[in-house]
Amino acid sequence: MSTSPVDLQHDPHGHGDDAHGHPEDPHHQHHFTTMEQQFDTSKIGMWLFLATEVLLFGGLFVGFGMMQARFPEQFKEAHEHLQRPLGALNTVVLLFSSWSMVMGVLAARTNQRKKLVIFMIITIVCACIFLGVKYFEYSHKFEEGLLPGHFYTHHGDKIPLVRDANGNTPNGYATFFSFYFMMTGLHGIHILVGIGLLAWIAIRGNRGEFNSSYYTPVDLVGLYWHLVDLIWIYLFPLYYLIS
Amino acid sequence: MSEHTQNPKAEAAVYLKTLIALLILTGITVGASYIHFGSGAANVVVALTIATIKAILVALFFMHLLHDKPVNGLIAAAGFIFLGLFLMFTLLDFDSRNDYQPRNLPTVAAPPAAPAATSPAPAPTPEKH
Numbered sequence: 421m422s423t424s425p426v427d428l429q430h431d432p433h434g435h436g437d438d439a440h441g442h443p444e445d446p447h448h449q450h451h452f453t454t455m456e457q458q459f460d461t462s463k464i465g466m467w468l469f470l471a472t473e474v475l476l477f478g479g480l481f482v483g484f485g486m487m488q489a490r491f492p493e494q495f496k497e498a499h500e501h502l503q504r505p506l507g508a509l510n511t512v513v514l515l516f517s518s519w520s521m522v523m524g525v526l527a528a529r530t531n532q533r534k535k536l537v538i539f540m541i542i543t544i545v546c547a548c549i550f551l552g553v554k555y556f557e558y559s560h561k562f563e564e565g566l567l568p569g570h571f572y573t574h575h576g577d578k579i580p581l582v583r584d585a586n587g588n589t590p591n592g593y594a595t596f597f598s599f600y601f602m603m604t605g606l607h608g609i610h611i612l613v614g615i616g617l618l619a620w621i622a623i624r625g626n627r628g629e630f631n632s633s634y635y636t637p638v639d640l641v642g643l644y645w646h647l648v649d650l651i652w653i654y655l656f657p658l659y660y661l662i663s
Numbered sequence: 664m665s666e667h668t669q670n671p672k673a674e675a676a677v678y679l680k681t682l683i684a685l686l687i688l689t690g691i692t693v694g695a696s697y698i699h700f701g702s703g704a705a706n707v708v709v710a711l712t713i714a715t716i717k718a719i720l721v722a723l724f725f726m727h728l729l730h731d732k733p734v735n736g737l738i739a740a741a742g743f744i745f746l747g748l749f750l751m752f753t754l755l756d757f758d759s760r761n762d763y764q765p766r767n768l769p770t771v772a773a774p775p776a777a778p779a780a781t782s783p784a785p786a787p788t789p790e791k792h
Contacts, residue, residue, distance in 0.1 A: 463731075463735060464734060467734075467738040467739060470739065471738050471739065471742030472742075474742035475742060475746060475749075478749060478750075479749070481746075482746075482749055482753050485754075486753060486757060496703070504693065508689065512686060515689065518685075518721065519679070519725070521725070522678050526671060526674055526675060526678070643726055646725045646726045649721060650718050650721050650722070653714050654714050654718070656692075657713070657714050658707075658711075661692060661706075662706065662707060
């Protein structure tokens with residue numbers, strides 16, 4: 421695996437023509453035989469990261485399921501505080517953004533620089549709409565005191581809280597909103613990170629840095645964005661559609 | 664990269680069809696949420712089944728798993744399989760714990776239980792706050 425100093429002198433960038441004798445690509449790193457191998461390796465790394473993301477959110481989903489089973493009546497009532505049309509709107513917005521993302525990847529792969537930038541901007545706009553709707557929903561809940569844990573101050577819940585044998589008053593409503601804010605908040609942070617990544621792709625794409633032989637960042641950001649969409653596909657029915 | 668063999672126009676058409684299918688499924692799942700399928704659990708099963716179909720569509724077409732190297736699909740599947748194991752064993756545990764049921768919640772007519780009568784154990788529970 422070592423590169424002799426002699427080689428480095430001959431080839432200051434540490435790489436030469438690939439195995440097929442193609443002219444060297446400036447993005448080609450010397451430890452990969454071909455650009456294709458380099459792309460596939462990056463992609464495997466991204467998928468490994470996505471698998472950890474699935475498990476990260478998975479833990480929260482399992483916890484949510486447990487608490488749903490522990491406080492069925494209170495959770496059912498708490499679900500009613502979420503506005504179904506807003507959740508559905510956000511679902512449509514995210515699905516559309518996923519489509520524009522995949523169209524952007526296609527544009528990068530087929531050397532359509534302008535199209536790539538346009539699709540990235542559409543995706544960013546969709547992400548901003550999503551966050552705008554979320555802001556509206558959150559501020560509404562802040563006003564009503566529908567907050568996590570002991571911050572919960574909402575009045576008018578149907579099921580009175582009763583102290584258990586240990587002197588605690590387990591509150592299913594507050595538990596519901598702990599999970600709601602944790603899961604949608606973590607998802608929202610992923611959207612924010614995604615906006616940054618999409619802007620980065622748009623700027624680099626505008627400079628013409630991507631083409632059919634090098635579009636790895638576009639593809640990987642695409643995978644990330646679709647995962648964020650995929651998580652929302654599960655968040656939406658579990659939070660908004662159960663009653 | 665097998666993706667290169669496809670015609671870009673045909674590929675764009677596949678993406679558009681995928682989007683339309685996803686939007687239709689979203690409509691169906693919202694519509695289904697207004698129908699009562701007998702029990703709350705049945706509604707959850709319906710919603711999660713539709714969500715899973717949507718997730719599979721996203722993974723196969725938007726995330727290119729259909730035409731991608733199998734190793735990527737394997738990694739994705741592994742993530743979900745381990746999540747499934749996690750969920751399964753947690754639920755098994757939940758089912759086997761009777762004391763984990765929400766005993767703190769009053770049933771319809773039950774008066775708030777007198778703490779002294781039911782708990783002979785450590786006498787006055789220390790008040791928090």
